[in-house]
Amino acid sequence: MTGITGRLSEAFRGDQGVHAETLVSRLDAVRRFLDAVDGQVPDSRLVAAHTLVERAATRLSLSRDHTVVALAGATGSGKSSLFNALARLELSPVGVRRPTTGVAHACVWGPLDGANRLLDWVGVLPRHRFVRESALDGDDESALHGLVLLDLPDFDSVQRSHRLEVDRLLGLVDLVVWVVDPQKYADRVIHTSYLREFHRHRDVTLVVLNQADRLPPAELPRVVDDLRRLLDADGLAGVPLLATYAIEPAGIVGLREALERTVAERQAALRRLAGDVDTVVTAMGELVGAQAPGDAPDQATVRALDRALAGAAGVPAVAEAVEGAYRHRAAGATGWPVVRGWRRLRPDPLRRLHLPGPARDADRPAESLVAATSVPDPTAAQRSALGLAVRQVADRAGDGLPAPWPKAVTTAARSRLGDLPDALDRAVAGTDLGLDRRPVWWRIVGGLQWLVSLAAVAGLGWLVLGYALRALGLPALDTPRVGEVPLPTLLLLGGLLAGLLVAGANRPVVRWAARRARQRAEKRLAAAVAEVGAELVVAPVRVVLGRYGQARAALRDAGR
Ligand SMILES: Nc1nc2c(ncn2[C@@H]2O[C@H](COP(=O)(O)OP(=O)(O)OP(=O)(O)O)[C@@H](O)[C@H]2O)c(=O)[nH]1
Numbered sequence: 001m002t003g004i005t006g007r008l009s010e011a012f013r014g015d016q017g018v019h020a021e022t023l024v025s026r027l028d029a030v031r032r033f034l035d036a037v038d039g040q041v042p043d044s045r046l047v048a049a050h051t052l053v054e055r056a057a058t059r060l061s062l063s064r065d066h067t068v069v070a071l072a073g074a075t076g077s078g079k080s081s082l083f084n085a086l087a088r089l090e091l092s093p094v095g096v097r098r099p100t101t102g103v104a105h106a107c108v109w110g111p112l113d114g115a116n117r118l119l120d121w122v123g124v125l126p127r128h129r130f131v132r133e134s135a136l137d138g139d140d141e142s143a144l145h146g147l148v149l150l151d152l153p154d155f156d157s158v159q160r161s162h163r164l165e166v167d168r169l170l171g172l173v174d175l176v177v178w179v180v181d182p183q184k185y186a187d188r189v190i191h192t193s194y195l196r197e198f199h200r201h202r203d204v205t206l207v208v209l210n211q212a213d214r215l216p217p218a219e220l221p222r223v224v225d226d227l228r229r230l231l232d233a234d235g236l237a238g239v240p241l242l243a244t245y246a247i248e249p250a251g252i253v254g255l256r257e258a259l260e261r262t263v264a265e266r267q268a269a270l271r272r273l274a275g276d277v278d279t280v281v282t283a284m285g286e287l288v289g290a291q292a293p294g295d296a297p298d299q300a301t302v303r304a305l306d307r308a309l310a311g312a313a314g315v316p317a318v319a320e321a322v323e324g325a326y327r328h329r330a331a332g333a334t335g336w337p338v339v340r341g342w343r344r345l346r347p348d349p350l351r352r353l354h355l356p357g358p359a360r361d362a363d364r365p366a367e368s369l370v371a372a373t374s375v376p377d378p379t380a381a382q383r384s385a386l387g388l389a390v391r392q393v394a395d396r397a398g399d400g401l402p403a404p405w406p407k408a409v410t411t412a413a414r415s416r417l418g419d420l421p422d423a424l425d426r427a428v429a430g431t432d433l434g435l436d437r438r439p440v441w442w443r444i445v446g447g448l449q450w451l452v453s454l455a456a457v458a459g460l461g462w463l464v465l466g467y468a469l470r471a472l473g474l475p476a477l478d479t480p481r482v483g484e485v486p487l488p489t490l491l492l493l494g495g496l497l498a499g500l501l502v503a504g505a506n507r508p509v510v511r512w513a514a515r516r517a518r519q520r521a522e523k524r525l526a527a528a529v530a531e532v533g534a535e536l537v538v539a540p541v542r543v544v545l546g547r548y549g550q551a552r553a554a555l556r557d558a559g560r
């Protein structure tokens, strides 16, 4: 019996092989993925990916000339017997009392030196390391040079420590030979807990049905077929399946050949890691989903946020004050001089709000200022409208993203809410409300008012002088007339009338210009406030969406 019943010609189907550079760049992509999701996804969900990155880096830095092969299986399946048969030495005790092997044993074909660091990392104690290098062997063993064969404890042990040790080692080795025997090959544990879990490592998995000598020859093909069916159901279709028996050298010829081929290819370590990357990429896939992120919340949502921010920042109140201040100042500059004075006594609506704020007064960077204006605090309604708008931004941005991203987006949107009140106040204080310069037409109308008032005063003076001369019996002044009306009277009445007319005609113009000033200021304030929203609410959301995009791209690269 040669013991080969599997499709050995197809062994480790990756005919094209795994390129080390490709593997390294896929691992880099996993690393980029981890960087991108850092802080956004709970660490507990990233353990497998972190473990892979670390483990792969170490394995690749250690000997690539060695292939670490583990014999794994249930107790009594004959792992130690196969180990000894392959080594042609009695290295690992074979016993009647089960389980026999408690810690991993290793046999190295070729010099031990190169393999020692590998075995340190794998965690095989030095006293359980053996070398298969003997002058007596001649070239017999040279085909296996580079093989590091491990005999593992059983995984179905009554000893919990065995199972833990097996699980640990199975995560590190390059290739696993699953040893089953005719009695227990269908046991549930090996299929559900191990073989099924290994379906992404088909390229580095080999199954042997040991103790084939115990079966009647006619029975063997039926058992092998049955086992093949079970393996197919485990997702391991196509893995090499060999029948072996450890009691004679002839019974392990097929296994030996398979191992020789594996060692010669030097692909197992790379294939193992590539399979690990596949597993991680699939597992992490649910963290990034199929949906690409939008680059930001949509325009309408941002506009709603800006409106809510404007309300909370008191923009309508400030804009109203700007209109009032414009009228106040325009009236001061262009009103009838007779009543201008008492207008000045009335307070300027903007100054009442302490605007413009110190940011513009002192020419200092706005960030260095604490809240300084006396704009009224937002009402409860404005506050809740703002909370709602922020939540809306988060909801929209996180819409359709897989967990935990929507939560991360919400956290980001709210992350700087505490800074908002001061930032909004600074934005309002720092906005140029457009009232600094006095319009030219104010000066023209103001000049005109002075001119007509001067005329009225001159007329009045002239008349008073005329009355005084007459009262003192002095010769009267020669008073010129315009038509029937004496010039001084014309000056006085004309000046007064013109002043009132100019003031009257100017009023609607001032009202119109004040409304314009309000709109202009409102626009500037809205822009300043929107900038605050963009910086404190939208930007943090964008950062998270950016991370999501990076994570998605990195995982796509890792999957290639
Ligand atoms: N007939 C026959 N007996 C075998 C074969 N392989 C192993 N045995 C016997 O089966 C028993 C168990 O063998 P071990 O090699 O100790 O089995 P193991 O898988 O290492 O067991 P644990 O160390 O307990 O996990 C021993 O009595 C062996 O002699 C085989 O191919 N044919």
Ligand SMILES: [Mg+2]
Binding pocket: 079, 080, 081, 092, 093, 094, 100, 101, 151, 152, 153
């Ligand atoms: Mg054993």
